[in-house]
Amino acid sequence: MKGAKNNGADGLPCKFLLTVLGTALLAAARTAVASPGTYPERSVYFATHFSNWYETASDAEVANYVEELAEWGLTGIAVWFDMHDFACMDDPDARKRLARLKLIFRTAKRLGLQRDLHFLANESFKDSPPELRADWRPGKNGYVRSLSGHYHVELCPSKPGATELLLKWRKNVFEAFWDEPPTSVTSFPYDQGGCTCSNCAPWGANAYLKLCRRISGLSREIFPGVKFNLSTWRFDTFGKLGEWEGLFAKGDEVRTWVDSIYVDPMDLARTKALSPGGMPVFAMSEISMRGMLPWGGYGANPMPARLQGEFLGNPGMSGLRPYSEGIYEDLNMVVVLGILRDPSKSALDVVGDYAARYFGEGTRTPICEAAALMEENLSHSATACLGGKKRSPYSLEGLDPSSDWHVLHECKRLDATRAKRVLELLDEAERSMNVIARASWRFRVLRLRAELDFALARDAKTADMAPLFAELAQIYRVSRNTKPFLVPPSKPLWLDVVGTWHDMGL
Numbered sequence: 001m002k003g004a005k006n007n008g009a010d011g012l013p014c015k016f017l018l019t020v021l022g023t024a025l026l027a028a029a030r031t032a033v034a035s036p037g038t039y040p041e042r043s044v045y046f047a048t049h050f051s052n053w054y055e056t057a058s059d060a061e062v063a064n065y066v067e068e069l070a071e072w073g074l075t076g077i078a079v080w081f082d083m084h085d086f087a088c089m090d091d092p093d094a095r096k097r098l099a100r101l102k103l104i105f106r107t108a109k110r111l112g113l114q115r116d117l118h119f120l121a122n123e124s125f126k127d128s129p130p131e132l133r134a135d136w137r138p139g140k141n142g143y144v145r146s147l148s149g150h151y152h153v154e155l156c157p158s159k160p161g162a163t164e165l166l167l168k169w170r171k172n173v174f175e176a177f178w179d180e181p182p183t184s185v186t187s188f189p190y191d192q193g194g195c196t197c198s199n200c201a202p203w204g205a206n207a208y209l210k211l212c213r214r215i216s217g218l219s220r221e222i223f224p225g226v227k228f229n230l231s232t233w234r235f236d237t238f239g240k241l242g243e244w245e246g247l248f249a250k251g252d253e254v255r256t257w258v259d260s261i262y263v264d265p266m267d268l269a270r271t272k273a274l275s276p277g278g279m280p281v282f283a284m285s286e287i288s289m290r291g292m293l294p295w296g297g298y299g300a301n302p303m304p305a306r307l308q309g310e311f312l313g314n315p316g317m318s319g320l321r322p323y324s325e326g327i328y329e330d331l332n333m334v335v336v337l338g339i340l341r342d343p344s345k346s347a348l349d350v351v352g353d354y355a356a357r358y359f360g361e362g363t364r365t366p367i368c369e370a371a372a373l374m375e376e377n378l379s380h381s382a383t384a385c386l387g388g389k390k391r392s393p394y395s396l397e398g399l400d401p402s403s404d405w406h407v408l409h410e411c412k413r414l415d416a417t418r419a420k421r422v423l424e425l426l427d428e429a430e431r432s433m434n435v436i437a438r439a440s441w442r443f444r445v446l447r448l449r450a451e452l453d454f455a456l457a458r459d460a461k462t463a464d465m466a467p468l469f470a471e472l473a474q475i476y477r478v479s480r481n482t483k484p485f486l487v488p489p490s491k492p493l494w495l496d497v498v499g500t501w502h503d504m505g506l
């Protein structure tokens with residue numbers, strides 16, 4: 001939910017391996033699969049938080065964006081009202097967030113799309129009673145790692161009165177959507193939720209299921225006909241907890257109050273032969289954070305080969321739900337939607353369709369080749385560096401903004417020859433494009449990524465790259481409230497958001 005995993009650059013293979021890998025990736029991205037028919041679940045999750053684009057863009061921009069995605073085969077949109085950001089539903093900022101989420105739901109409804117409301121089972125407002133709070137610490141009850149993303153305000157439902165308070169708050173949130181009701185709700189176990197205490201453990205097969213059963217009933221009371229999805233996100237990640245085993249054992253009972261199971265793509269192998277209770281399974285698709293920090297900080301992040309592989313490797317699922325933090329991964333979203341809608345197409349076929357629609361038919365070939373090369377170069381990571389000590393944009397708290405720090409770029413897979421070739425391909429595409437297409441944000445995020453890669457591969461001066469980062473920030477509607485891990489990595493831009501510097505504990 002918080003979306004701070006899977007970040008950072010991958011390791012550095014030698015140049016020979018890069019070439020071999022590149023050829024394999026390109027071949028994989030071009031491999032279509034024999035069509036099993038359209039996949040029913042083709043939704044996206046708009047992470048609307050951290051003052052990212054989904055929060056800071058205008059109502060019209062967001063509504064238009066939903067309309068565009070609908071044309072690529074979208075069947076539904078999911079959003080999450082992050083209670084932790086607010087003291088209660090009457091908080092003016094809560095009302096503002098709610099208004100944006102309802103705009104998304106309203107637009108989706110107008111387009112005939114499904115609407116899914118996400119939440120954490122034991123999610124809490126920021127001023128929750130300290131005596132009722134959950135435990136996130138490891139070292140007991142099978143937990144060997146701290147619960148990731150925990151805000152430390154979530155409640156332990158095993159403490160007297162906590163379940164009642166959680167259900168009261170959940171009802172408050174549900175009722176706030178009375179005029180734009182979801183068609184389904186999805187409960188998450190971890191990130192930020194969970195509790196490691198002896199009464200709750202193992203969370204995913206014990207207290208989580210008990211609480212979710214109550215919430216499922218509540219959701220159906222408030223939203224008649226609503227579907228209830230059970231997420232298994234991060235099950236068995238924090239120790240040998242037996243959460244999957246426990247869910248399978250209770251599958252028949254769980255099926256009486258759950259409609260679908262929503263899984264981490266890494267867990268799809270567990271449900272390949274049989275899912276708990278035989279329920280339908282769909283998976284998250286990570287298109288936002290992998291291979292680039294800040295997310296989208298260097299422009300577009302096409303990953304057609306990876307997305308194609310993810311699709312080919314999981315034929316039993318009912319569909320995928322890309323996790324989106326902003327418009328920089330628009331191309332990835334379209335790729336996922338495109339191959340789910342028409343599995344006879346390869347990821348690169350869809351990239352070609354995207355190019356033809358937005359940039360003109362003549363750009364299919366160069367844009368496809370450029371996207372594949374950009375994926376091979378993808379390994380971008382920025383830190384604030386002072387005296388050899390590096391701080392990630394997740395943990396800038398404590399860094400003196402006025403000190404002599406600089407932004408350090410590390411791009412371990414970036415190859416200068418490939419970067420030059422990408423620029424040549426985009427030049428070729430531009431020659432057949434009209435002025436509107438050339439100036440469109442969809443093309444600019446690709447072009448800016450290509451120019452930044454070329455500059456970084458030549459160790460260009462920081463001052464030369466600053467305008468490129470500034471244009472990305474403008475496209476992303478970066479505000480003074482945007483978190484630095486969503487702000488393009490230049491010192492002036494990170495200083496502009498100094499008020500948001502904090503330590504996420506990652």
Ligand SMILES: [Zn+2]
Binds near residue numbers: 200
């Ligand atoms: Zn507990």
